[in-house]
Amino acid sequence: MTDQYAVVGNPIGHTKSPLIHGLFAQETQQDMAYTAIEGPLNPQEAFAGTVNAFRAAGGKGMNVTAPFKLKAFAMADERSERAELAGAANALRFEDGRIVAENFDGVGLVRDIEVNLNLPMSGKRVLVLGSGGAVRGALLPFLAARPAELVVANRDVCKAETLAAQVGAPGLLLACGYRDLEAMGCFDLVVNATSASLTGELPPVPPTVFSPVGTAYELVYGKGLTPFLRLARNAGVLGMADGVGMLVEQAAAAFEWWRGVRPRTRAIIDQLTVPLN
Ligand code: NDP
Numbered sequence: 001m002t003d004q005y006a007v008v009g010n011p012i013g014h015t016k017s018p019l020i021h022g023l024f025a026q027e028t029q030q031d032m033a034y035t036a037i038e039g040p041l042n043p044q045e046a047f048a049g050t051v052n053a054f055r056a057a058g059g060k061g062m063n064v065t066a067p068f069k070l071k072a073f074a075m076a077d078e079r080s081e082r083a084e085l086a087g088a089a090n091a092l093r094f095e096d097g098r099i100v101a102e103n104f105d106g107v108g109l110v111r112d113i114e115v116n117l118n119l120p121m122s123g124k125r126v127l128v129l130g131s132g133g134a135v136r137g138a139l140l141p142f143l144a145a146r147p148a149e150l151v152v153a154n155r156d157v158c159k160a161e162t163l164a165a166q167v168g169a170p171g172l173l174l175a176c177g178y179r180d181l182e183a184m185g186c187f188d189l190v191v192n193a194t195s196a197s198l199t200g201e202l203p204p205v206p207p208t209v210f211s212p213v214g215t216a217y218e219l220v221y222g223k224g225l226t227p228f229l230r231l232a233r234n235a236g237v238l239g240m241a242d243g244v245g246m247l248v249e250q251a252a253a254a255f256e257w258w259r260g261v262r263p264r265t266r267a268i269i270d271q272l273t274v275p276l277n
Pocket of ligand 1: 201221
C-alpha cells in the first residue's frame, strides 16, 4: 500500500513541499504520496484532531509549517533535542502508536551554507538576526559547526538573551541588540532569520556588520533582492543567498528520517531558485 505523508499549515496554498517530496520519491523510487492539508485555526484544539485523523487513516508522517509548529511539538510523545530547544516541530513521524517530533530547519540551514554554498563555519564569525522559531531551531546545529563566535541580535534583546542562556555556550554564543552591533566589526556570515522581509522591512542592522568577502544569507526565499540583501550588496558583499536551499535541505532531512534514504537536492534547488538580481 502507498505510504501517506502530508504537510499541514495555514495558509498552505503557497507550499512547495508536495512538489519537493514528490520529486524525492520519484528519484529514490519510494512508494509514497504527499499532500498538503490546510489545518484549522479555530478552535485551539482542532489542530490535534487534524493530525490524529491523518494518523488514523494510515498516515506515516507530516511536515508542519506556520502557525502550527508549537502545537505539533506540544502534542508529541517523544521529541528530539533540537525540537526541545526550539520548542517547535517541523516534522512528525508516526510509529507504534506514538508521535515523534523533530525539527530539521536548523540542520537544513547549516547544510545549505556548508555544503551547497561551500562555506564551512568552523573558525568564522557568524551573526544571526532574530530570535524566533527558526533561530531556536538553528542554534544547536550552528554551534555544532564550530564557529569562532556566534552572535544573536534581536529587537527584543531579552528574547535573545533568554535563548542564549538556555543554550548555554558562554564565550562562544553572545546575545545583543542591534545597536550593540555597531561596535562589533564585521562578520564572515550574516544570516537574516527575522521575518522582516516578508513585509518588505529591514531589520535595523548597521552596514558595518558586512564584510565584502563575507556572505549574506536571507531565510525568506523566492522574493529576489530583499531589503536585507540590498543593504548587503550596497555594503559591497558579493556572496548572497536566500533560503530556498534551506527549504529543500530540511525537506531532504525529513525524507531521510521517514524513509531511510537520502534524496539528492541540487537539481530541485536549481529548479525552485528565483534569481536574486
Ligand atoms: P518568528 O515569527 O518565530 O520570529 C520572527 C523574528 O523576526 C523575531 O525575532 C522578530 O523580532 C523578528 N522581526 C520581525 N519583524 C522584524 C523587523 N521589522 N525588524 C527586526 N526584526 C523583526 O518567525 P520564524 O523564526 O519562524 O521565521 C523567521 C523567518 O524565516 C520567516 O520569514 C520565515 O518565512 C523564514 N523561514 C524560512 C525557512 C526556509 O526553509 N527557508 C524555514 C523557516 C522559516 P522580535 O522578537 O523582536 O519581535
